[in-house]
Amino acid sequence: MRSTAALPALRGPSAPPAMFAELNELLGASPERPDAGKFTLLRDTRTDGSFLVHHFLSFYLRAGCKVCFVALLQSFSHYSIVAQKLGVSLAAAKERGQLVFLEGLKSCLDLLFGEEEQPGQPSPLQFLSGSPCDLRALFDFVRVSLSATGGDSWKGPVLLVDDLSVLLSLGAAPVAVLDFIHYCRVCVCCQLKGNIVVLVHSNEDSEDEENELVVNSLCHHSDLILWAEGLATGFCKDVHGQITIIKRLSLRQAAEQDLVQIYQYKIQDRNVTFFARGLSAAVL
């Protein structure tokens, strides 16, 4: 792909890592040959799993995939500055047409305070303002932005959502959210042979039944689950949490066992280090 070929020459020898190399090793993934048709669930409990979103964003951009990023939680400049630290420029990717960025915070303002919208182009967050309570407009947005148009030569399309729990907070019913994801799976994973990465919050003792319903149902359908948890014993300066990587082999072949790996991690300024439980540098 033209982008991947051009980038290393520009960056030079001391360039920051494009993504968390250690995580790629654990997952057996490489930006040279991204998977196709996979659904990845990022789940965080008692901690913030957004570092995983940044990883996958820079991973797929580096891999030369066409990415549709539904960013509901933060502003574009936040993602862009973090991506720059990881060696990827979101603004350039947007210009190239590689990245389609939906800034939820901005488009909800446009929807509520903006001028009368054009009848031909409904806002992706149309469900906020009432009449149709489903997420059809959001799905249409995803489908249109990822469907291949003749000119570009990007690898398989990728849908990235940060984070799905916000849709519930905005009044979408859990069933509507699950419908939306199902449609996206059919469209992106099956038809276009692309990937989906979705972040959800979950907390068993939160009593948020709607959210638990969404999380449980997504867990059953995911090919890969990355579950970041805060340490059960509380805050620690040198170990920020524990990540459980579940490779759902049973989803493809009924006889197989799921592969579960557990690591602890520490987030640094531009990187995340992973190590076996109890083997952090601070302890040894």
Place this chain on the structure above:
Amino acid sequence: MAAAGGERGRTSFQRRPGAGPRPSALPGTRPSVRHGQLLLSSGLPSLDCVLGGGVAVGTLLLIEEDKYGLYSNLLFKYFLAEGIVCGHDLFVASAKEHPDNILKELPAPLLDDSYRKELGDEAAAVKSEDFQDSMKIAWRYQNLPKIETSPTTYTKFGHYYDVSKKMSPELCQSVKLHSFYLHEELPFEPKMKTWNMNNGYARLLQSIQRIISQGGFDGSDPQKKQRNVLRIGIQSLGSILWGDDVCCSDAPEDPQSLTKFLYVLRGLLRKSLSACIITVPAHLIQNKAIMERVTNLSDMVVGLESFIGSERETNPLYKDYHGLVHVHQIPRLNSLICDVSDTKDLAFRLKRKQFTIERLHLPPDLSDTVSRASKQDLAGSAKLLSSGCGAMAIGKKHLDF
């Protein structure tokens, strides 16, 4: 957000040519070392320290009220008072107390003498003339021109306040004030019916949006005019006076209004030069799921737990403090990591003049016959305290490493 990212191909030491007035020229702000975002002081330097330097522009600080709302109200007033001293515009919204009354009750700042003069205190000027005449010892300096007070005192970051005194009305009137009192607002415009949101919240959002776009706080439209910071304070959001029923029942009819409001507010804050403080009666919200969603949609969440009415009030171990501070959330702005303070065991104390947040210390054990029971009690509560920032300590037997 207003801050621009680092540009490529240029070292950070160079001054950008023609970049116009740097944002740090705004009074009462300073850029963060970690993420480059402008920081405001919350009016309480000890709280700034806990929050990683201050409240970043474009973010939301949510205070979970203590049971009687005494101390959270104090933090609310500190935030507004700091805005007045720094010359920021204020927007005060309330459904309970009239905003004008809130402003009358703000604490007086503890300022140095030079700054007092700058504020136009006539009496002080007269006094200094008397002082000049009577100069006996250092008479050589009598004829020296008065030193211009440096602007650093004015733009100083974070001030201290005296809660026993009230701020003078002249000082209050020196800044631009916008107030929103729910019961005085005009009836709703019919167009907004489609928002699917509680009426009071929708009106408040509309009013904030109007001020941001008309007052020139919008970060996205370029303009030459001198910018200022807008401080927004919203009191007791989610209480029944706002017409919300999340505090009344376990299964409220309209559980999404509050979270929707916070989402739109987040959008408004992110694109403008403003910061917001909200107090929420979290102990009244029956449904824990709502509080969790509210936390996820806020940037900083600080809970206050006062000892009033609890048995800890008389516990000798806590005799130095009036309550505990729980930092539930610190934002990750423009970076992967956040500024977490080293200690999670925080307590607050209201002294005669000042409210402070400090590290929780045990009193020295001087007696020979220590009651073991109280020690056990403290050990248990210390464990509870060490949880925070999303990490909740569960189970005594679990061992991570």
